[in-house]
Amino acid sequence: MSAFPSVPPGEAIAVSATMxxxxxxxxDQALARLHGDYPPDTRVSFKGNLAHRMFARHLRTGEVAAADFDQACKEEIGQGMNVKIGAVGLRPSTLRGVIAEVGELYDRFKRLSHDGFREAEVFVEVTVGDDLVLRGSVDAVFDGTCDGPLLIDWKTGALGHAQDQLAFYALLWWLESQTLPERVEAVSVSTGERYAEVPSIESVRETAEEVATMVRQLRAALAADVRLERTAGGxxxxxxxxxxxxxxxxxxxxxxS
Ligand code: SF4
Structure with missing residues (x-):
């Protein structure tokens, strides 16, 4: 399989792993995103973003000493996260609490093996036709034991349901490089849980069909100005x-309750 399944032309859509x-x-929540309705930033998402930046910093430039940790966090916040401080409602005192929690996550992160590290925050973008883009940012790429790389997604909370995100990354990798990752893996830094899958041509093809079905449904709903199925839960x-x-x-x- 080298091509993405055909989808009828329509409104330009960028499909991220989150989408x-x-x-x-x-x-219907995915459709809402295309209408511009996104969940607000929260303290939890701010902490997660900052932790991911510190993980990437560690991998790129080495361990951050405890004495330098606050300053390193502030430098990361200064590179694009400042605007979120107000949105989340953080004050200097509560920001200190967030940085302390990120420090606890960082201490756990340091204890993980980083052997074979290649690259952090690898952005992959694939254009399909004139009006469809698939994109995602893989937290880290490591050498596999065979030909393909190992793609890692760090979680700062519970592992949750990571299968769909990992399948999407495997599809992106395949579409861009025509090679399969040896493994795609989600790791909860806070709990130590891991979930891994070994992608195959069949599983990547299945994900491609599912993404194509999603694009068809989203475009049809946009064109007809109707809502999609709603599935409720936590x-x-x-x-x-x-x-x-x-x-x-x-x-x-x-x-x-
Ligand atoms: S079912 Fe839940 S996730 Fe879906 S649109 Fe309603 S509130 Fe949003």
Whole structure:
């Protein structure tokens, strides 16, 4: 398989790993993203972003000494995260708390093996035709034991349901390089849990078909100005269109109780 399945032309769409995993959870929330409705930044997402930056910094330039950790975090925040401080409502005192929590994650991260490290935050973008882009940023790429690389996604919380995200990364890698990753793996830095898959031509083809189906459905919904299927669950609590969704409100009430 070298080509992405054909999809009818339509509105230009950029499909990220987040878009795909959102669609797999609730198609209508994915459609909402195309309408410009995104979940707000939160303290948890800010902490996760900062932790990922510190992991990448460690891999690129070496261990950050404890005495330098606060300053290193502030340097990372200064490179594009400043604007989020206000959005999340952090003050200097609460920011110190976030940096301390990132420090705890960093201590765990340092204990993981980083043998075979190649590159951090590898952005992969593939253009399909004139109006479809698939893109994603792989947290880290390591040497595999055979030909293909090992793609790693760090999680700062629980491992959760990582299969769809990993499958999307394997597809992206294949489309860009025509080679399969030897393994795609999610690692929870906070709990130590791991989940790995070994991609095959068949599994990549299956993911490509699923992504193509998603694009067809999203384009059809955009063209007809209709909503898509809604599937409710715990994730509804962070959905940007929760206030307009009775199914989601009921689910959120259950998970919040
Ligand atoms: S609130 Fe839940 S069910 Fe409703 S659109 Fe959002 S994710 Fe889907």
């Amino acid at each position: 795909y995993t959102t669609y797999r959870t609730c198609p 994730w509804c609590r962070w959905c940007p269109i929760l206030s307009d969704c009775a199914e989601g409100a009921a689910a959120a009430a259950v998970f919040d």
